[in-house]
Amino acid sequence: MNVPDPYFSATTGQPAPVLQALIGQPPAGWMILLWDVTLVMFVFLGLVSVVGFIGIWAERKVAGRIQHRHGPNRVGPVGLLQSLADGIKLVSKEDLTPTRADRRLFFLAPYLAFAPVFAAFMALPFGPDFIFDRTLSVSLLWVLAILGVEVIGVILAGWSSNNKWSVYGGMREACQLISYEIPLGLSMLVVVLAVGTLDLLKLSALQADGLQHWLVFRQPFIALAFVLFFIASLASNKRAPFDLPESDSELVAGYHTEYSGLRFSLFYLAEYNAMFVMSGVMAVLFLGSWADPFGLIARGYVRSRDAGDRWTPLLWNAAAAGVFTTKCAALMFVQMWVRWTLPRPRIDQVLHVCVKVMVPASLALLLGSAIWELLVRNGSIVERATRLILAAGGVAIMVAMAGLIVAAFLGGRQNQQRLFSVRPAGGG
Protein backbone atom coordinates (compact mmCIF):
# COMPACT_ATOMS: atom_id res chain seq x y z
CA MET A 1 0.00 0.00 0.00
CA ASN A 2 1.33 3.39 -0.90
CA VAL A 3 1.57 5.98 1.79
CA PRO A 4 -0.14 9.22 0.83
CA ASP A 5 2.39 11.65 2.16
CA PRO A 6 1.35 15.24 2.18
CA TYR A 7 2.81 15.36 5.70
CA PHE A 8 6.47 15.04 4.96
CA SER A 9 7.13 15.12 1.24
CA ALA A 10 7.91 18.83 1.39
CA THR A 11 10.27 18.55 4.32
CA THR A 12 12.09 15.28 3.67
CA GLY A 13 14.95 17.07 1.94
CA GLN A 14 15.63 19.26 4.97
CA PRO A 15 17.74 17.69 7.68
CA ALA A 16 16.37 19.80 10.53
CA PRO A 17 13.11 21.62 9.75
CA VAL A 18 12.63 22.77 13.34
CA LEU A 19 16.07 24.37 13.48
CA GLN A 20 15.45 25.99 10.12
CA ALA A 21 12.23 27.51 11.38
CA LEU A 22 14.01 28.80 14.47
CA ILE A 23 16.88 30.52 12.69
CA GLY A 24 14.95 31.36 9.54
CA GLN A 25 17.47 30.02 7.01
CA PRO A 26 18.86 26.64 5.94
CA PRO A 27 21.29 25.62 8.71
CA ALA A 28 24.94 24.76 8.11
CA GLY A 29 26.39 21.36 8.98
CA TRP A 30 28.00 22.38 12.28
CA MET A 31 24.78 24.08 13.35
CA ILE A 32 22.87 20.82 12.87
CA LEU A 33 25.46 18.98 14.93
CA LEU A 34 25.26 21.59 17.69
CA TRP A 35 21.46 21.50 17.53
CA ASP A 36 21.42 17.70 17.86
CA VAL A 37 23.73 17.81 20.86
CA THR A 38 21.58 20.51 22.46
CA LEU A 39 18.45 18.45 21.86
CA VAL A 40 19.96 15.36 23.45
CA MET A 41 21.41 17.19 26.44
CA PHE A 42 18.54 19.48 27.30
CA VAL A 43 15.31 18.36 25.67
CA PHE A 44 15.59 14.58 25.77
CA LEU A 45 17.45 14.30 29.07
CA GLY A 46 14.87 16.67 30.54
CA LEU A 47 12.03 14.64 29.09
CA VAL A 48 13.46 11.42 30.48
CA SER A 49 13.72 12.90 33.96
CA VAL A 50 10.24 14.35 33.82
CA VAL A 51 8.77 11.03 32.67
CA GLY A 52 10.48 9.27 35.57
CA PHE A 53 9.48 12.00 38.02
CA ILE A 54 5.80 12.11 37.08
CA GLY A 55 5.61 8.38 36.38
CA ILE A 56 6.74 7.33 39.84
CA TRP A 57 4.49 9.86 41.53
CA ALA A 58 1.50 8.79 39.43
CA GLU A 59 2.20 5.13 40.08
CA ARG A 60 2.13 5.71 43.83
CA LYS A 61 -0.98 7.83 43.62
CA VAL A 62 -2.81 5.24 41.50
CA ALA A 63 -1.65 2.46 43.83
CA GLY A 64 -2.87 4.49 46.78
CA ARG A 65 -6.27 5.05 45.26
CA ILE A 66 -6.69 1.38 44.29
CA GLN A 67 -5.59 0.18 47.72
CA HIS A 68 -7.79 2.72 49.45
CA ARG A 69 -5.12 4.95 50.94
CA HIS A 70 -3.78 8.41 50.16
CA GLY A 71 -0.42 7.76 48.53
CA PRO A 72 2.22 10.49 48.76
CA ASN A 73 0.61 13.70 50.00
CA ARG A 74 3.19 15.49 52.15
CA VAL A 75 5.74 17.04 49.80
CA GLY A 76 4.28 19.75 47.62
CA PRO A 77 0.67 19.99 46.42
CA VAL A 78 -0.92 16.50 46.33
CA GLY A 79 2.55 15.06 46.95
CA LEU A 80 3.75 16.12 43.51
CA LEU A 81 7.29 16.83 44.69
CA GLN A 82 7.66 13.43 46.36
CA SER A 83 9.89 12.16 43.55
CA LEU A 84 12.17 15.17 43.99
CA ALA A 85 12.49 14.46 47.69
CA ASP A 86 13.17 10.79 46.94
CA GLY A 87 15.74 11.79 44.37
CA ILE A 88 17.60 13.98 46.87
CA LYS A 89 17.46 11.16 49.39
CA LEU A 90 18.83 8.66 46.87
CA VAL A 91 21.65 10.95 45.78
CA SER A 92 22.76 11.51 49.36
CA LYS A 93 22.60 7.82 50.24
CA GLU A 94 25.70 5.70 50.50
CA ASP A 95 26.43 3.80 47.31
CA LEU A 96 26.97 0.26 48.56
CA THR A 97 28.61 -2.58 46.69
CA PRO A 98 28.48 -6.08 48.17
CA THR A 99 31.99 -7.42 48.91
CA ARG A 100 31.60 -10.58 46.86
CA ALA A 101 29.90 -8.86 43.95
CA ASP A 102 31.45 -8.73 40.50
CA ARG A 103 32.52 -5.12 40.87
CA ARG A 104 32.91 -4.02 37.27
CA LEU A 105 29.69 -5.55 36.03
CA PHE A 106 27.87 -4.30 39.13
CA PHE A 107 28.92 -0.75 38.22
CA LEU A 108 28.14 -1.17 34.55
CA ALA A 109 24.69 -2.79 34.79
CA PRO A 110 22.50 0.23 35.70
CA TYR A 111 23.94 2.30 32.87
CA LEU A 112 23.47 -0.59 30.49
CA ALA A 113 19.84 -0.72 31.56
CA PHE A 114 19.22 3.01 31.24
CA ALA A 115 21.19 4.10 28.15
CA PRO A 116 19.27 1.99 25.59
CA VAL A 117 15.93 3.32 26.80
CA PHE A 118 17.29 6.82 26.35
CA ALA A 119 18.47 5.94 22.84
CA ALA A 120 15.01 4.64 21.95
CA PHE A 121 13.61 8.18 22.28
CA MET A 122 15.44 9.21 19.14
CA ALA A 123 12.91 7.41 16.95
CA LEU A 124 9.67 8.50 18.62
CA PRO A 125 7.61 10.88 16.43
CA PHE A 126 6.22 13.56 18.74
CA GLY A 127 4.91 15.46 15.75
CA PRO A 128 5.28 15.64 11.96
CA ASP A 129 8.61 17.48 12.43
CA PHE A 130 9.28 16.78 16.09
CA ILE A 131 11.41 13.68 15.77
CA PHE A 132 15.10 13.38 16.45
CA ASP A 133 16.09 11.18 13.52
CA ARG A 134 13.91 11.88 10.49
CA THR A 135 15.85 9.64 8.11
CA LEU A 136 15.74 6.39 10.06
CA SER A 137 13.59 4.21 7.82
CA VAL A 138 13.39 1.28 10.22
CA SER A 139 12.58 3.25 13.36
CA LEU A 140 10.06 0.69 14.61
CA LEU A 141 12.66 -2.07 14.48
CA TRP A 142 15.20 0.28 16.07
CA VAL A 143 13.02 0.89 19.14
CA LEU A 144 12.45 -2.82 19.58
CA ALA A 145 16.13 -3.61 19.06
CA ILE A 146 17.47 -1.04 21.46
CA LEU A 147 14.95 -1.94 24.16
CA GLY A 148 16.28 -5.48 23.82
CA VAL A 149 19.69 -4.21 24.93
CA GLU A 150 18.16 -2.98 28.18
CA VAL A 151 17.56 -6.56 29.25
CA ILE A 152 21.28 -7.28 29.29
CA GLY A 153 21.66 -4.58 31.93
CA VAL A 154 18.95 -6.16 34.05
CA ILE A 155 20.36 -9.67 33.71
CA LEU A 156 23.87 -8.48 34.52
CA ALA A 157 22.59 -6.56 37.54
CA GLY A 158 21.02 -9.74 38.80
CA TRP A 159 24.06 -11.86 38.10
CA SER A 160 26.78 -9.52 39.33
CA SER A 161 25.11 -8.83 42.69
CA ASN A 162 26.11 -12.34 43.80
CA ASN A 163 22.82 -12.72 45.60
CA LYS A 164 20.45 -15.64 45.13
CA TRP A 165 17.37 -13.43 44.88
CA SER A 166 19.03 -11.22 42.31
CA VAL A 167 20.16 -14.16 40.20
CA TYR A 168 16.63 -15.56 40.22
CA GLY A 169 15.34 -12.16 39.15
CA GLY A 170 17.85 -11.93 36.33
CA MET A 171 17.07 -15.46 35.14
CA ARG A 172 13.37 -14.82 35.10
CA GLU A 173 13.94 -11.62 33.16
CA ALA A 174 16.02 -13.49 30.60
CA CYS A 175 13.58 -16.29 29.91
CA GLN A 176 10.55 -14.03 30.10
CA LEU A 177 11.98 -11.56 27.66
CA ILE A 178 13.23 -13.94 25.02
CA SER A 179 9.86 -15.68 24.98
CA TYR A 180 7.73 -12.54 24.90
CA GLU A 181 9.81 -10.90 22.21
CA ILE A 182 8.24 -13.34 19.74
CA PRO A 183 4.55 -12.45 20.23
CA LEU A 184 5.60 -8.79 20.56
CA GLY A 185 7.33 -8.84 17.20
CA LEU A 186 4.65 -10.92 15.51
CA SER A 187 1.77 -8.72 16.64
CA MET A 188 3.78 -5.72 15.45
CA LEU A 189 4.22 -7.48 12.12
CA VAL A 190 0.45 -7.74 11.75
CA VAL A 191 0.36 -3.96 11.41
CA VAL A 192 3.54 -3.73 9.32
CA LEU A 193 2.14 -6.31 6.92
CA ALA A 194 -1.03 -4.32 6.45
CA VAL A 195 0.58 -0.95 5.77
CA GLY A 196 4.00 -1.96 4.45
CA THR A 197 6.36 0.33 6.34
CA LEU A 198 8.64 0.19 9.36
CA ASP A 199 8.94 3.95 9.57
CA LEU A 200 7.21 5.47 12.58
CA LEU A 201 6.87 8.81 10.77
CA LYS A 202 5.08 7.19 7.85
CA LEU A 203 2.90 5.14 10.17
CA SER A 204 1.91 8.39 11.86
CA ALA A 205 1.19 10.16 8.58
CA LEU A 206 -1.10 7.31 7.52
CA GLN A 207 -3.36 7.86 10.50
CA ALA A 208 -3.31 11.63 10.65
CA ASP A 209 -6.69 12.29 9.04
CA GLY A 210 -8.94 11.28 11.88
CA LEU A 211 -10.19 8.57 14.14
CA GLN A 212 -11.48 6.26 11.39
CA HIS A 213 -7.96 6.06 9.92
CA TRP A 214 -6.31 4.84 13.11
CA LEU A 215 -4.74 1.52 12.35
CA VAL A 216 -6.41 -0.29 15.23
CA PHE A 217 -9.74 0.26 13.44
CA ARG A 218 -8.42 -0.86 10.06
CA GLN A 219 -9.01 -4.58 10.50
CA PRO A 220 -10.45 -6.78 13.21
CA PHE A 221 -7.11 -8.62 13.21
CA ILE A 222 -5.17 -5.48 14.01
CA ALA A 223 -7.57 -4.70 16.83
CA LEU A 224 -6.85 -8.13 18.32
CA ALA A 225 -3.14 -7.69 17.67
CA PHE A 226 -3.30 -4.52 19.79
CA VAL A 227 -4.46 -6.60 22.76
CA LEU A 228 -1.64 -9.10 22.22
CA PHE A 229 0.90 -6.32 21.79
CA PHE A 230 -0.22 -4.64 25.00
CA ILE A 231 0.12 -7.88 26.99
CA ALA A 232 3.50 -8.67 25.46
CA SER A 233 4.72 -5.14 26.10
CA LEU A 234 3.81 -5.50 29.78
CA ALA A 235 5.95 -8.61 29.87
CA SER A 236 8.89 -7.09 28.05
CA ASN A 237 8.82 -4.05 30.35
CA LYS A 238 8.58 -6.43 33.33
CA ARG A 239 5.42 -4.66 34.49
CA ALA A 240 2.95 -6.48 36.70
CA PRO A 241 1.38 -9.02 36.30
CA PHE A 242 4.67 -9.99 34.65
CA ASP A 243 6.96 -8.33 37.21
CA LEU A 244 8.57 -11.64 38.12
CA PRO A 245 12.15 -10.32 37.81
CA GLU A 246 11.57 -8.09 40.83
CA SER A 247 8.58 -9.75 42.44
CA ASP A 248 8.98 -8.13 45.83
CA SER A 249 6.92 -10.64 47.78
CA GLU A 250 9.25 -13.56 46.96
CA LEU A 251 12.59 -12.16 45.76
CA VAL A 252 13.04 -9.15 48.11
CA ALA A 253 13.47 -6.78 45.13
CA GLY A 254 14.72 -9.20 42.51
CA TYR A 255 17.51 -8.05 40.26
CA HIS A 256 18.08 -4.71 42.00
CA THR A 257 18.06 -5.99 45.58
CA GLU A 258 21.69 -5.00 46.18
CA TYR A 259 21.53 -1.58 44.59
CA SER A 260 21.29 1.65 46.51
CA GLY A 261 21.68 5.35 45.92
CA LEU A 262 21.85 6.89 42.51
CA ARG A 263 22.37 3.66 40.60
CA PHE A 264 19.20 2.22 42.11
CA SER A 265 17.30 5.23 40.78
CA LEU A 266 18.67 4.59 37.29
CA PHE A 267 16.73 1.32 37.22
CA TYR A 268 13.58 3.21 38.07
CA LEU A 269 14.23 5.82 35.40
CA ALA A 270 14.81 3.00 32.92
CA GLU A 271 11.57 1.27 33.88
CA TYR A 272 9.30 4.30 33.58
CA ASN A 273 10.92 5.51 30.40
CA ALA A 274 10.65 2.06 28.86
CA MET A 275 6.95 2.23 29.73
CA PHE A 276 6.74 5.59 28.01
CA VAL A 277 8.59 4.39 24.90
CA MET A 278 6.43 1.26 24.65
CA SER A 279 3.30 3.36 25.06
CA GLY A 280 4.63 5.62 22.33
CA VAL A 281 5.15 2.67 20.01
CA MET A 282 1.63 1.46 20.78
CA ALA A 283 0.25 4.92 20.09
CA VAL A 284 2.03 5.04 16.73
CA LEU A 285 1.21 1.50 15.70
CA PHE A 286 -2.43 1.46 16.70
CA LEU A 287 -3.82 4.68 18.15
CA GLY A 288 -3.10 7.35 15.58
CA SER A 289 0.27 8.58 16.84
CA TRP A 290 0.33 12.39 17.17
CA ALA A 291 -3.00 12.88 15.39
CA ASP A 292 -6.08 14.07 17.22
CA PRO A 293 -9.36 12.17 16.59
CA PHE A 294 -10.64 14.78 14.13
CA GLY A 295 -7.56 15.31 12.00
CA LEU A 296 -7.38 19.00 12.95
CA ILE A 297 -3.65 19.02 13.64
CA ALA A 298 -2.76 17.36 10.35
CA ARG A 299 -4.90 19.79 8.35
CA GLY A 300 -3.66 22.84 10.23
CA TYR A 301 -0.06 21.72 9.90
CA VAL A 302 -0.25 21.07 6.17
CA ARG A 303 -2.08 24.35 5.52
CA SER A 304 0.35 26.49 7.48
CA ARG A 305 3.39 24.72 6.07
CA ASP A 306 2.20 25.06 2.48
CA ALA A 307 1.51 28.72 3.10
CA GLY A 308 5.19 29.02 4.01
CA ASP A 309 4.63 30.27 7.57
CA ARG A 310 7.64 30.22 9.82
CA TRP A 311 6.13 29.76 13.27
CA THR A 312 2.66 28.22 12.88
CA PRO A 313 3.92 24.79 11.71
CA LEU A 314 5.92 24.67 14.93
CA LEU A 315 2.80 25.47 16.93
CA TRP A 316 0.94 22.63 15.21
CA ASN A 317 3.91 20.40 15.96
CA ALA A 318 3.71 21.39 19.60
CA ALA A 319 0.01 20.55 19.62
CA ALA A 320 0.85 17.18 18.05
CA ALA A 321 3.47 16.57 20.73
CA GLY A 322 0.82 17.35 23.34
CA VAL A 323 -1.58 14.81 21.83
CA PHE A 324 1.15 12.19 21.57
CA THR A 325 2.23 12.66 25.16
CA THR A 326 -1.38 12.50 26.31
CA LYS A 327 -1.83 9.17 24.53
CA CYS A 328 1.37 7.86 26.10
CA ALA A 329 0.24 9.04 29.52
CA ALA A 330 -3.14 7.35 29.09
CA LEU A 331 -1.51 4.08 28.07
CA MET A 332 0.89 4.34 31.00
CA PHE A 333 -2.08 4.85 33.29
CA VAL A 334 -3.66 1.65 31.96
CA GLN A 335 -0.40 -0.18 32.65
CA MET A 336 -0.47 1.07 36.25
CA TRP A 337 -4.13 0.19 36.58
CA VAL A 338 -3.36 -3.37 35.43
CA ARG A 339 -0.40 -3.59 37.80
CA TRP A 340 -2.36 -2.81 40.92
CA THR A 341 -5.37 -4.90 39.92
CA LEU A 342 -4.06 -8.28 38.78
CA PRO A 343 -2.19 -10.85 40.87
CA ARG A 344 1.15 -12.19 39.71
CA PRO A 345 1.27 -15.62 38.02
CA ARG A 346 4.08 -18.13 38.49
CA ILE A 347 6.95 -18.12 36.02
CA ASP A 348 5.91 -21.41 34.41
CA GLN A 349 2.40 -20.02 33.91
CA VAL A 350 3.84 -16.90 32.37
CA LEU A 351 5.88 -18.91 29.89
CA HIS A 352 3.01 -21.30 29.22
CA VAL A 353 0.74 -18.42 28.23
CA CYS A 354 3.41 -17.02 25.96
CA VAL A 355 4.48 -20.15 24.10
CA LYS A 356 1.19 -22.02 23.93
CA VAL A 357 -1.34 -19.22 23.65
CA MET A 358 0.16 -15.94 22.51
CA VAL A 359 2.57 -17.19 19.85
CA PRO A 360 -0.05 -19.33 18.03
CA ALA A 361 -2.59 -16.54 18.40
CA SER A 362 -0.27 -13.94 16.92
CA LEU A 363 0.63 -16.28 14.05
CA ALA A 364 -3.06 -16.78 13.35
CA LEU A 365 -3.57 -13.01 13.39
CA LEU A 366 -0.68 -12.54 10.98
CA LEU A 367 -2.23 -15.02 8.57
CA GLY A 368 -5.67 -13.48 8.99
CA SER A 369 -4.35 -10.00 8.40
CA ALA A 370 -2.55 -11.10 5.24
CA ILE A 371 -5.70 -12.72 3.85
CA TRP A 372 -7.77 -9.68 4.77
CA GLU A 373 -5.41 -7.33 2.94
CA LEU A 374 -5.58 -9.56 -0.13
CA LEU A 375 -9.36 -9.83 -0.19
CA VAL A 376 -10.63 -6.48 1.06
CA ARG A 377 -9.89 -3.60 -1.23
CA ASN A 378 -9.12 -0.13 -0.02
CA GLY A 379 -12.21 2.02 -0.22
CA SER A 380 -14.60 -0.90 -0.66
CA ILE A 381 -17.83 -1.07 1.32
CA VAL A 382 -16.57 -3.88 3.55
CA GLU A 383 -13.46 -1.91 4.38
CA ARG A 384 -15.34 1.27 5.24
CA ALA A 385 -18.01 -0.57 7.19
CA THR A 386 -15.34 -2.39 9.23
CA ARG A 387 -13.62 0.88 10.00
CA LEU A 388 -16.86 2.47 11.14
CA ILE A 389 -17.96 -0.45 13.30
CA LEU A 390 -14.54 -0.87 14.88
CA ALA A 391 -14.17 2.87 15.44
CA ALA A 392 -17.58 3.03 17.08
CA GLY A 393 -16.71 0.06 19.27
CA GLY A 394 -13.34 1.54 20.14
CA VAL A 395 -14.79 4.90 21.08
CA ALA A 396 -17.42 3.16 23.20
CA ILE A 397 -14.72 1.20 25.03
CA MET A 398 -12.62 4.33 25.60
CA VAL A 399 -15.58 6.33 26.89
CA ALA A 400 -16.58 3.46 29.16
CA MET A 401 -13.06 3.23 30.55
CA ALA A 402 -12.84 6.96 31.12
CA GLY A 403 -16.25 6.92 32.80
CA LEU A 404 -15.20 4.04 35.01
CA ILE A 405 -12.07 5.86 36.12
CA VAL A 406 -13.91 9.09 36.86
CA ALA A 407 -16.63 7.20 38.74
CA ALA A 408 -14.01 5.29 40.70
CA PHE A 409 -12.23 8.45 41.76
CA LEU A 410 -15.42 10.30 42.67
CA GLY A 411 -16.91 7.26 44.40
CA GLY A 412 -13.64 6.74 46.21
CA ARG A 413 -13.81 10.15 47.76
CA GLN A 414 -17.32 9.47 49.09
CA ASN A 415 -16.27 6.09 50.43
CA GLN A 416 -13.37 7.67 52.21
CA GLN A 417 -15.62 10.23 53.85
CA ARG A 418 -17.97 7.48 54.96
CA LEU A 419 -15.08 5.52 56.39
CA PHE A 420 -13.82 8.45 58.40
CA SER A 421 -17.26 9.38 59.67
CA VAL A 422 -18.00 5.83 60.83
CA ARG A 423 -14.79 5.32 62.77
CA PRO A 424 -15.47 7.51 65.83
CA ALA A 425 -18.86 5.88 66.37
CA GLY A 426 -17.37 2.39 66.25
CA GLY A 427 -14.39 3.23 68.45
CA GLY A 428 -16.56 4.82 71.09
Added chain:
Amino acid sequence: MLAILFYIFAAITLAGAVGVVVARHIVHAAVQLLLTLLGVAGLYFLLDAEFLAAAQLVIYVGGTLVLIIFGVMLTSNLGTRLLHATKIESAVVAVAAVCLLSALGIAIRATHFASVPRVIEVDQSRQLGYSLLSDHLLAFEVASLLMLAVMIGAAYLARRRPKDEV
Protein backbone atom coordinates in the same frame (compact mmCIF):
# COMPACT_ATOMS: atom_id res chain seq x y z
CA MET B 1 32.78 13.41 10.54
CA LEU B 2 31.94 9.99 9.11
CA ALA B 3 35.60 9.01 9.27
CA ILE B 4 35.82 9.95 12.95
CA LEU B 5 32.69 7.92 13.71
CA PHE B 6 34.08 5.02 11.70
CA TYR B 7 37.28 4.96 13.75
CA ILE B 8 35.33 5.21 17.00
CA PHE B 9 33.08 2.28 16.09
CA ALA B 10 35.97 0.25 14.72
CA ALA B 11 37.90 0.83 17.94
CA ILE B 12 34.90 -0.27 20.00
CA THR B 13 34.51 -3.40 17.89
CA LEU B 14 38.19 -4.33 18.14
CA ALA B 15 38.45 -3.55 21.84
CA GLY B 16 35.43 -5.77 22.46
CA ALA B 17 36.84 -8.56 20.33
CA VAL B 18 40.17 -8.50 22.13
CA GLY B 19 38.30 -8.42 25.42
CA VAL B 20 36.31 -11.54 24.52
CA VAL B 21 39.51 -13.45 23.87
CA VAL B 22 41.40 -12.17 26.89
CA ALA B 23 38.58 -12.42 29.45
CA ARG B 24 38.97 -15.29 31.89
CA HIS B 25 35.41 -15.18 33.03
CA ILE B 26 32.68 -16.25 30.67
CA VAL B 27 30.21 -13.52 31.69
CA HIS B 28 32.89 -10.87 31.22
CA ALA B 29 33.51 -12.34 27.78
CA ALA B 30 29.78 -12.05 27.05
CA VAL B 31 29.79 -8.38 28.03
CA GLN B 32 32.78 -7.69 25.78
CA LEU B 33 30.90 -9.48 23.01
CA LEU B 34 28.08 -7.00 23.58
CA LEU B 35 30.59 -4.21 22.93
CA THR B 36 31.68 -5.84 19.68
CA LEU B 37 28.11 -6.37 18.51
CA LEU B 38 27.19 -2.76 19.29
CA GLY B 39 30.27 -1.57 17.41
CA VAL B 40 29.38 -3.62 14.36
CA ALA B 41 25.81 -2.32 14.50
CA GLY B 42 27.26 1.20 14.54
CA LEU B 43 29.36 0.40 11.47
CA TYR B 44 26.26 -0.85 9.68
CA PHE B 45 24.51 2.40 10.54
CA LEU B 46 27.42 4.33 9.03
CA LEU B 47 26.97 2.32 5.84
CA ASP B 48 23.27 3.31 5.76
CA ALA B 49 22.39 -0.34 6.27
CA GLU B 50 19.81 0.53 8.90
CA PHE B 51 17.79 -2.62 8.61
CA LEU B 52 20.88 -4.76 9.00
CA ALA B 53 21.99 -2.74 12.03
CA ALA B 54 18.64 -3.02 13.78
CA ALA B 55 18.38 -6.72 12.90
CA GLN B 56 21.88 -7.24 14.30
CA LEU B 57 20.76 -5.69 17.59
CA VAL B 58 17.53 -7.69 17.72
CA ILE B 59 19.04 -11.05 16.85
CA TYR B 60 22.49 -11.01 18.38
CA VAL B 61 22.11 -8.70 21.36
CA GLY B 62 18.46 -9.28 22.24
CA GLY B 63 18.50 -12.98 21.38
CA THR B 64 21.84 -14.74 21.24
CA LEU B 65 23.66 -12.81 23.93
CA VAL B 66 20.77 -13.08 26.37
CA LEU B 67 20.68 -16.81 25.72
CA ILE B 68 24.42 -17.11 26.37
CA ILE B 69 24.19 -15.34 29.72
CA PHE B 70 21.05 -17.27 30.55
CA GLY B 71 22.84 -20.52 29.83
CA VAL B 72 25.73 -19.51 32.07
CA MET B 73 23.33 -18.70 34.88
CA LEU B 74 21.61 -22.07 34.59
CA THR B 75 24.86 -24.03 34.70
CA SER B 76 25.99 -23.25 38.23
CA ASN B 77 29.53 -24.48 37.71
CA LEU B 78 30.36 -22.31 34.74
CA GLY B 79 29.29 -19.09 36.42
CA THR B 80 32.00 -19.18 39.10
CA ARG B 81 34.83 -20.98 37.34
CA LEU B 82 37.61 -19.12 35.54
CA LEU B 83 38.52 -20.32 32.11
CA HIS B 84 42.02 -21.63 31.50
CA ALA B 85 43.13 -22.87 28.13
CA THR B 86 45.20 -26.06 28.07
CA LYS B 87 48.32 -26.28 25.92
CA ILE B 88 46.65 -28.44 23.27
CA GLU B 89 43.72 -26.04 23.06
CA SER B 90 46.07 -23.08 22.66
CA ALA B 91 47.96 -24.86 19.90
CA VAL B 92 44.82 -25.81 17.99
CA VAL B 93 43.40 -22.32 18.34
CA ALA B 94 46.70 -20.75 17.23
CA VAL B 95 46.73 -22.85 14.05
CA ALA B 96 43.08 -22.03 13.36
CA ALA B 97 43.71 -18.33 13.96
CA VAL B 98 46.69 -18.24 11.61
CA CYS B 99 44.67 -20.03 8.91
CA LEU B 100 41.75 -17.63 9.32
CA LEU B 101 43.97 -14.57 9.33
CA SER B 102 45.80 -15.62 6.17
CA ALA B 103 42.54 -16.53 4.41
CA LEU B 104 41.06 -13.14 5.32
CA GLY B 105 44.26 -11.38 4.28
CA ILE B 106 44.26 -13.08 0.89
CA ALA B 107 40.57 -12.32 0.40
CA ILE B 108 41.05 -8.66 1.29
CA ARG B 109 44.08 -8.32 -0.99
CA ALA B 110 42.17 -9.99 -3.83
CA THR B 111 39.10 -7.77 -3.52
CA HIS B 112 38.97 -4.58 -5.48
CA PHE B 113 37.29 -1.95 -3.28
CA ALA B 114 35.78 0.55 -5.66
CA SER B 115 34.25 3.56 -4.04
CA VAL B 116 30.58 3.54 -4.84
CA PRO B 117 28.58 6.78 -4.81
CA ARG B 118 26.46 6.97 -1.70
CA VAL B 119 22.90 6.07 -2.55
CA ILE B 120 20.29 6.52 0.10
CA GLU B 121 17.65 3.92 -0.47
CA VAL B 122 14.27 5.33 0.46
CA ASP B 123 12.60 2.07 1.32
CA GLN B 124 15.34 -0.32 2.30
CA SER B 125 13.28 -3.00 3.95
CA ARG B 126 11.02 -3.29 0.92
CA GLN B 127 14.05 -3.73 -1.38
CA LEU B 128 15.48 -6.26 1.01
CA GLY B 129 12.25 -8.25 1.04
CA TYR B 130 12.00 -8.29 -2.75
CA SER B 131 15.57 -9.43 -3.26
CA LEU B 132 15.29 -12.08 -0.55
CA LEU B 133 12.27 -13.62 -2.26
CA SER B 134 13.61 -13.32 -5.81
CA ASP B 135 17.40 -13.32 -6.28
CA HIS B 136 18.30 -15.05 -3.06
CA LEU B 137 15.34 -17.37 -2.76
CA LEU B 138 17.45 -20.51 -2.56
CA ALA B 139 19.59 -19.26 0.31
CA PHE B 140 16.44 -18.04 2.05
CA GLU B 141 14.75 -21.43 1.75
CA VAL B 142 17.84 -23.34 2.83
CA ALA B 143 18.13 -21.10 5.90
CA SER B 144 14.51 -21.69 6.81
CA LEU B 145 14.98 -25.45 6.37
CA LEU B 146 17.93 -25.28 8.73
CA MET B 147 15.82 -23.40 11.28
CA LEU B 148 13.11 -26.02 11.01
CA ALA B 149 15.62 -28.81 11.57
CA VAL B 150 16.99 -26.99 14.63
CA MET B 151 13.50 -26.48 16.01
CA ILE B 152 12.59 -30.15 15.57
CA GLY B 153 15.87 -31.14 17.18
CA ALA B 154 15.24 -28.87 20.15
CA ALA B 155 11.71 -30.18 20.56
CA TYR B 156 13.04 -33.74 20.42
CA LEU B 157 15.66 -33.08 23.05
CA ALA B 158 13.24 -31.27 25.34
CA ARG B 159 10.40 -33.76 25.03
CA ARG B 160 9.24 -35.68 28.04
CA ARG B 161 10.78 -39.13 28.04
CA PRO B 162 8.62 -42.04 29.29
CA LYS B 163 10.88 -42.74 32.26
CA ASP B 164 10.73 -39.10 33.39
CA GLU B 165 7.10 -39.42 34.23
CA VAL B 166 6.34 -39.64 37.87
